[in-house]
Amino acid sequence: MKVLLIGSGGREHALAWKLAASPVLTKLYAAPGNPGIAAEAECVALDVADHAAVIGFCSEKAIELVVVGPEAPLVDGLADALAKAGIRVFGPSAAAARLEGSKSFTKDLCDRYAIPTAAYGRFENALAAREYIRDHGAPIVIKADGLAAGKGVTVAMTEDEALNAVDACFDGSFGEAGASVVIEEFLEGEEASFFCLCDGKTALPFGTAQDHKRVGEGDTGPNTGGMGAYSPAPVLTDALVERVMREIVEPTMKGMAEMGAPFVGVLYAGLMLTADGPKLIEYNVRFGDPECQVLMPRLKEDLLLLMNAAVDGQLGHMSARWRDETALTVVLAAEGYPASPTKGTVIRGVDAAAEEDDVVIFHAGTALKDGALVANGGRVLNVTALGKTVSEAQKRAYAAVDRIDWPQGFCRRDIGWRAIEREE
Template identity: 60%
Template sequence: MNILILGGGGREHALAWAISQNPKCDRLFCAPGNAGIAEIAECVRIDPEDSADVIAFAGEHAIDFVVIGPEAPLAAGVADELRDAGYLTFGPSKAAAQVEASKAFTKELCDAAGAPTAAYARFTDAAPAKEYIAAQGAPIVIKADGLAAGKGVTVAMDEATALTAIDDCFSGAFGAAGAEVVIEEFMDGEEVSLFVLTDGTAMLPLASAQDHKRAFDGDEGPNTGGMGAYSPAPVLTQELLDQAMSRIVAPCLAELRDRSTPFSGVLYAGLMIQNGQARLVEYNARFGDPECQLLMARMGAQALDLLIATAEGNLAEAKVAWADDHAITVVLAARGYPGSYAKGEDIGLPDLTGQPLVQIFHAGTKDVEGQLVSNGGRVLAVTARGDTLRAARDLAYSVVERIDWPGGFYRTDIGWRAL
């Protein structure tokens, strides 16, 4: 098969790494890709949100299968256009991808499906939003309704922070994403990521993972797109997994089917666990980043078979062969992230020959005349597997410490909850 991956981050590098190992993969393209992806796929200068260009490229290169990595092309309807043009595509329709593209849509979906989630209210003006905050008090959660590249959520521990977040949203800090705001009850507990493949009818839960959102050790500092993660997450027991599937995921997917907008792809359910009960924090319409790096490292080549089964509607017959192992990923980010940061800094990577249990997945990197340089906020994700989480962690950090990049930083405590 000739396969095209849309996207250019760490998630897409992990997908490309796993897919390239499957004998079904003859030729692999990625648009736009990055310096790491370029080592295993042909990177092409195409905007993944421009469906016309994507379809034209697919026709010129006899593409058999398209995998959409990030949320923006899904929200733009690229999956719909590809399927209408006759291309087998992994990723939900624009209508189904609203579970991520609109926080208000997901809250209403949960209401209709009876899925447990935080109490909320939605606003299109600052004044009533601020009045609601004054009445509710803090802690409280402020969310820009639309896609904000992971930066539109504020967990406000005091009212002043909450009011500032409201001003940020309605002053245009997040563009059109902040034109409407969802204010939620603060949920205490332990958060975990559940990924479920679904072809619109059948459901196949994948391994759990736990992400570390805060920038600094001890879960301090601002929220980020994710500074590291590990899998599996002990907090998601089999009992809680069954509960989440039956009370949250299955009813919401059924509601989408009833609306004639079935979800086909991977549904990422962020769950809050407290007192033996799971509630939904958010849905995403794609693999998480950096959780995808963990899942691909543990699944390997079989990932492609599962993605194809999902896209073809044959997921009911599919199974995952999980090794009895653990995986951890440590993100290296540019100093200053998630605020302002420098680009174009030289990076030196260690030689990993003979170390099959560890991979360095690239996110924000670029090749400039043969020199690897930084080109984003989150730049690298060192991902390692081991018989135990501690073994995986020790291996990952041993590689992190060998990376020559003075301008980068990373957390030293990834996996602390489980360890």
């Protein structure tokens, strides 16, 4: 089977790595890809925002499945354009992708189907938003309504911080994404990530993870796209997973189908495990990044067969089996991230680091310049390791990190700390 993978980050490298292992695969293309993905796929310089160009490429190469990695092309309707052209695609329609593309859409869905989530207000202007904050106090959560590359959320511990976050949204810090703002109550508890593969009718549970959003150790500093993750998430017990399916995922699938936007693809529920039970923080409509980088090394199944089953409405006949080991990934980021990361610095020792046992390194923001591997983004490498325990996986990951020669890079040194505390 000929497959086109859309995307260029660490998530897409993990997907390419797993898809390339499928005996069903005959040819894998990636658009645009990165130097790591190039080891698994033929990278092509396609403008994925140009739907006609993507369709033309698929027709020319007889592509049988398109896998869309990032959220922006899905919200932009790439899956719709491909489906209209008769090209099979793994990923939701634009109507279904509103689950990530509009936080207020998801909140309205939660209201309609009694899905547990934080109380909220939605605002189109700063004055009303500021009044809401003064009425409710802090801590409180400010979210740009649209896509903001994982950076449009502020967990404000003071009123001043909340007011500044509202001003940043309406002053254009997040572009159109901040034209509308959702303000939510602050939920107490522990966060966890839960994934399902969906075929419009059936949601197949597809792993758990926990990530570390804050840039600094001890979960301090500004939010990022994620500085590391581990899977499985011990806090998401079998009983909690059953409850999440019953109270959150299944009503969502029902609601989307009833409104004529059945969900096909990856449904990623960001959860807060509160004293009252699991509550939905937000939905994403694609694999998490860096959560995908810890799910793929644990997955025993053929990912391509599962994706085909989702597209064909056949997930009810499928299962997902996982390795018993824990996978843990450490994000190596460029200095200045998440504000203004430095690009173009040379990275050495990646191949040597990958020689560590049970270690795989996924490229996120890399490029080749004059034959050298260089940083080309904020989050640059994902150093992933397997271990019998979280602490063993952590030790292996950091041993590999320490073999990489990149003075201008940095990472957190405490990835997995909550789970490790539970092991002790």
